Amino acid sequence: MTHINTLDPGASPLDYYGFELRRYREAAGLTQKQLGSIVYCTGSLVGQIETARKLPTLQFSERADIALGTGGLLSRLLELVMRSQLPAWFRQVAELEGRTVEICAFHTSLVHGLLQTKAYARAVLGALNQNDLDDRTAVRLARQRIFEKEKPPVFWMIPGEGALYQEIGGPETMHEQLAHLLSFEDNPAINIQVLPYSAGAHAGLQGSFDLFRFPSDPTIVYTEGYGSGHPTANPDTVKDCSLRYDHLQAAALSLKDSAELIRRVMEERYGEQRDSGGDRVA
Numbered sequence: 001m002t003h004i005n006t007l008d009p010g011a012s013p014l015d016y017y018g019f020e021l022r023r024y025r026e027a028a029g030l031t032q033k034q035l036g037s038i039v040y041c042t043g044s045l046v047g048q049i050e051t052a053r054k055l056p057t058l059q060f061s062e063r064a065d066i067a068l069g070t071g072g073l074l075s076r077l078l079e080l081v082m083r084s085q086l087p088a089w090f091r092q093v094a095e096l097e098g099r100t101v102e103i104c105a106f107h108t109s110l111v112h113g114l115l116q117t118k119a120y121a122r123a124v125l126g127a128l129n130q131n132d133l134d135d136r137t138a139v140r141l142a143r144q145r146i147f148e149k150e151k152p153p154v155f156w157m158i159p160g161e162g163a164l165y166q167e168i169g170g171p172e173t174m175h176e177q178l179a180h181l182l183s184f185e186d187n188p189a190i191n192i193q194v195l196p197y198s199a200g201a202h203a204g205l206q207g208s209f210d211l212f213r214f215p216s217d218p219t220i221v222y223t224e225g226y227g228s229g230h231p232t233a234n235p236d237t238v239k240d241c242s243l244r245y246d247h248l249q250a251a252a253l254s255l256k257d258s259a260e261l262i263r264r265v266m267e268e269r270y271g272e273q274r275d276s277g278g279d280r281v282a
Helices: 013-027 032-039 043-050 058-068 073-084 088-099 118-125 133-148 171-182 235-251 255-270
Strands: 102-107 154-159 190-192 209-213 220-225 228-232
Touching (some): 013 043, 013 058, 013 073, 032 058, 058 073, 073 133, 088 133, 088 220, 102 235, 118 133, 154 235, 171 255, 190 255, 220 235
Parallel strands (some): 102 154, 154 190
Antiparallel strands (some): 102 209
16 A cells, blocks of 8 residues: 555646545545545445555545545546546547537537436446446546536537447447436437437548537537547548538438437337346346
């Protein structure tokens, strides 16, 4: 275990979080085991978080804030901690997601990370690398907290129809993922239009891309390669991709027809999934 004297709070957001957690705990006169019992975890886990060897969760942070009277400090730090755990090349994208007022996303074969369920995200991230999978999944899901802001961004997602059929994580995972997409039917801030196979040749054949729009800053186009991301505000690229997105929306199914297709694929391809108690999964 790293000794507290060797923990540098300036080394990273995770180190700073651990340093502050220990400082508040000791000021409250609590042992790691005592704090663990209050926030419903083990003293060992508290120690691992304090020494930057384990990522904290939102639930842990909220409970620790209350138990230690931090004024919400740990919960506020958590966003920085999670962002710091993203691949270096992706951190700018997470920053864009946090500032944007509108995201327009086109992805051909995957559900966008901002709408992925835990099981789906875990299956995607674990396809080639099982190391630290729990933490990497938690970091991806933490990006979805942008929808919990007082003024969340408007999100438009155009998945290719293939994303509904690409069986990632097995039938139960796909059933849950498609049900999750359907849960946004009545949410005007999150809109899903499926680009059907019947669209044929379309404006997105060159690949997936995202558009980030801001109140005053220039629009950013983001494309991604293997292990690299490419954000640009080049006016010609922005104009081209904005036009492409308009054409993709025109070729895609309506919001209502998209929901009907998602529901049909969920029921016909992935069947009726039931939980351990025998109840139907929504």
